[in-house]
Amino acid sequence: MNLSPRLKKVIELLDLPANTADIGTDHAYVPIYLASNTDCSKLIASDYNKQPCQAALKHIHQAGLEDRVEVRQGSGLSVLDQNEVSQVIIAGMGSRTIINILEDDYNLAQGLEKLVLQPMAGAGSLRKWLANNNFKIVDEALVREDDRLYQIIAARPGNMKINNEFILELGPKLLENRTSLLNYYFNELEKKWQEVIDKISENDAENPKINYLKTKIRNLAELRSELKI
Ligand SMILES: C[S@@+](CC[C@H](N)C(=O)[O-])C[C@H]1O[C@@H](n2cnc3c(N)ncnc32)[C@H](O)[C@@H]1O
Missing domain, CATH: 4.10.860 (DNA Excision Repair, Uvrb; Chain A)
Incomplete structure (x- = not known):
């Protein structure tokens, strides 16, 4: 499978192998890639809407991976049981939607080891929310596809020391890593x-x-x- 640079980078920020859920999976390309290329024993592809779930099921069937990737329809983290997976991906949504998903199932989110988040807009406000809600940013990346720049944030439950709000808005790990697209x-x-x-x-x-x-x-x-x- 030929993943886009954005989705490849999302996968690079995961800790693998690990039980992983892709929330808002749509096409299920990420869980299909993980099932084909890693030893993740539990993979969940979930989406709020019926049509993306159907697309996910179709692609998983085409890849012959029905026994490796489970599709669940529902909102955000509500499709998961506590401690069922250790990391989640929430990619391709606005930051407000991502924040709502984390707020709605905050205890479950706090029980995760890692969250890889890729907001389509409003990355600064997502960083602020994470810092104010007991998550720490552990890595970040920038990806350019054509003229569009995507920001990807990896976070874990924990405290983050904030000395400078402007740096938090921009991306502390992007600056620290001196990312080439800076x-x-x-x-x-x-x-x-x-x-x-x-x-x-x-x-x-x-x-x-x-x-x-x-x-x-x-x-x-x-x-x-x-x-x-
Ligand atoms: C633009 S697609 C992104 C697909 C894929 N994650 C990616 O990054 O390429 C956004 C998906 O999120 C789903 N979605 C939106 N809100 C959601 C929610 N609260 N819970 C689960 N899925 C949601 C939509 O149905 C849609 O399929």
């Missing part, structure tokens, strides 16, 4: 913030959000010179 990531952030400034300025030049975003752009420039990127 320069591209910073350019994208600056572009996005500047576009918002320009848009707000058209109608409301006194809006305090303008100064807030200008400060963020300045902080980013300082960080760039500190990191020499």
